[in-house]
Amino acid sequence: MKLGLQLGYWGAQPPAGVGELVRAAEESGFDAIFTAEAWGSDAFTPLAWWGRETSRVRLGTSIVQMSGRTPTSIAMHALTLDHLSGGRVVLGMGVSGPQVVEGWYGQPFAKPLARTREVVDIIRQVLAREDKVTNDGPHYPLPYAGEGATGLGKPLKSIVHPLRADIPIWLGAEGPKNVAQTAEIADGWIPIFYTPRSAGMYQPWLDEGFARPGARRTRADFEIAATCHLQIVKDATEKQGVLDFLKPVVALYMGGMGAKDQNFHKQVFERMGHADLADEVQKLYLSGEKERAAALIPDELVDDMHIIGTEGEVRERVAAWEETGVTTLLLSSHSADEIRRIAEVLA
Incomplete structure (x- = not known):
């Protein structure tokens, strides 16, 4: 199993000390660094910036929000960065949620499964560069011939020859249908809230995808990249402090990240067997009682x-x-010393 440094997305300001973290990850044998995006910083720019300081680690997105860019635009970002980094890109993508997609990007959220399939297919066409890129699907028609079209659009092929035609595409997916489709069409899966205790729930969904005709991968060569916080502590007292520090983050995703009636993260906790807890946490969180919500975790x-x-x-x-x-x-890590220690302990 490999280690990746999850840099995440920015808060109110760019985080300090990232260069030290990246250097420590590269020097300590980490396989990759990953960035994310929400509705502030983007995922690609930090990888281009910090990627210059590295020569070995893979550069991954976890995740790029598909509604924020057209499929061909995502492909352009990926192939450009792949050239600049010498073939180190991992393209992680996801559908996000309706609050972000419709509220921030001004795009419809409907049909996320079908949209994902079209996005992946178009990106693979761009990277393969075997023919001009076309798509007959309803979500990203190429060439566009709908309302307001001039009729002058024509299929195009990337001017730039991609360094790799097979840049790995990993998908963030949470529900049964999404996970199965990910196993069918992607090279890897970026789950959220994956744990050893809940892992068994996902296996039938993955197996369904691998068994579909034309599935791209098998379980033997499919990547699963799970995010968690790893911290080495001295004793139970220090561990309790870390647990308490992380509870507000769990409460945020369980009760506050998404609409009341459509919170995909809350649904994950419900499938994990925490439905009653999730309902109460959401009720408190949405009423502004965030500390009480965190205390329930x-x-x-x-x-x-x-x-x-x-x-x-x-x-x-x-x-x-x-x-x-x-x-x-x-x-995730807060210091270069933590990264080095983790690498040493797990060597």
Whole structure:
């Protein structure tokens, strides 16, 4: 199992010290660095910036929001960065949610499964560069011939020859149909809130996708990149402090990230067996009682979602994640020293 550094997306200001984290990850043998985007910073620019400081680590997005760019635009970003980095790009994408897609990008959220399939197909056409890019699907028709069209659009082929025709495409997916489609059409999966305890729930969904005619990968060569916080602590008291620190983040995703009646992250917790808890957390969070919502999050849930413990406990927990099929752990970290220590403990 490989290690990736999850840089995430920016808060109110660009984070400080990222250069040190990236250098430590490269020097310590991490396989990749990953960036994200929400509705502020984008995922590609930091990879281009920090990628210049590296020569070995893969440069991944987890995730690019598909509604923020047309499929051909996403492909242009990926092939450009792949050239500049010497073939190190991992293109992670996802549909986001209706609040962001319709509220921030001004695009319809309907039919996320069908839209994903079209996006992936168009990007693969661009990267293969075998013919001019066309698409008959209703979501991203190429050439466009709908309302307001001039009739002058024509199929085009990328001017630039991609460095790699097979840039890995990983998809963020949460529900049964999304996960199955990801196993069918993608090279990897970026789950959210994946844990050893919940891993069994996903296996039939993955197997369904792998069994479909024309599936791109098998379980043997399919990547699963799970995100968690890994922290080595001295004792139970220090561990409790870390658990308490992470509870507000769990509460945010469980109760506050998404509309009341359509919160995909909340649905993940419901499938994990926490439906009653999720309802109460959401009720408190949406009424503004965020601290009370966080206080409801059980230690056991946070402990299951992350890897926190002494050196020996961390080794055991990492092995448990690997046994479920995880090929890459995407880890958040606050200091270069933490990264070096993690690499040393798990070497």
